[in-house]
Amino acid sequence: MLKDERHSFILDQLRTKNKVLTFELSQSLEVSEDTIRRDLKELAEMGRIKKVHGGAVSHSLNPYHYKDREIYAHNEKIELAEKARGLIRNHQVVIMDGGTTNVELAKRLPMDLKATIFTNSLPVAVQLAGHPLIETIFLGGKVLKNAQVTIGSEVIDVLGGIKADICFLGTRSLQDKLGITEIDWEETKVKRAILAASNEVVSMVIQEKIGTVQPYIICEPQRITTLVTTLEKRDPFLSPFFEMGIEIL
Known part of the structure; x- marks a missing residue:
């Protein structure tokens, strides 16, 4: 699976679950946890998600107001x-x-x-x-x-x-x-x-x-x-x- 496809999958999971875990994404996408960590890091740097211990959460979980x-x-x-x-x-x-x-x-x-x-x-x-x-x-x-x-x-x-x-x-x-x-x-x-x-x-x-x-x-x-x-x-x-x-x- 290409990186852009993995990113889309991760964002889709966050839209429905609000939180994703690194090891679960690794199993679902059949890639290493290191690959998932790099994906999460890139998405966080783009401002699309928020990294947390063991995975990531949706921006809605850290509200601004x-x-x-x-x-x-x-x-x-x-x-x-x-x-x-x-x-x-x-x-x-x-x-x-x-x-x-x-x-x-x-x-x-x-x-x-x-x-x-x-x-x-x-x-x-x-x-x-x-x-x-x-x-x-x-x-x-x-x-x-x-x-x-x-x-x-x-x-x-x-x-x-x-x-x-x-x-x-x-x-x-x-x-x-x-x-x-x-x-x-x-x-x-x-x-x-x-x-x-x-x-x-x-x-x-x-x-x-x-x-x-x-x-x-x-x-x-x-x-x-x-x-x-x-x-x-x-x-x-x-x-x-x-x-x-x-x-x-």
Whole structure:
């Protein structure tokens, strides 16, 4: 079977099942798993699919609109937030950007935590506003409605005057070579400014986003201080990040 025919078959399977597994495609198409991995890599680079551990998923499984993302992989995001909440210590200056996982983190911060948190996320700011001891500073600017975050020069200018202890970066895609990548250019520029303003960088990412790539590069993987995932710490899928010296929770 020609490569284009294999690609068409894979895309047809995704349209009906939303997810495909490498070993199943190998059996169905009677080719090696290495061939399927190359096919999936090419389709991902073309933006047709999203690679995940052991296969690929449809773009519809990683929705772009905030309202859809609120319910997508909700239990996994709660697990990430529970793992990450202990990373914030008393009297730290923290930056939390957009993403529904950061909202779950904001919900779970201890009531006796004293910290200053900057955020450009409307839902995160609303959640933090109810915390008795956290000083919440909202970074105003143009609202990117799909993501419920502020973007633009106003946000970037304020971030240029901050040196935070730690930031929690909403992560749409993470790959061991390109690092964290994003689908929106304006949001990418803000995330880069957040990185420049932070000593430590925490990326909280569900399994399906690992190994996927978006058009715009935010940072190389070595810039990440701590990677919080739903996988076991010693999972082979995380080996490249472990070997870089990234802390894995």
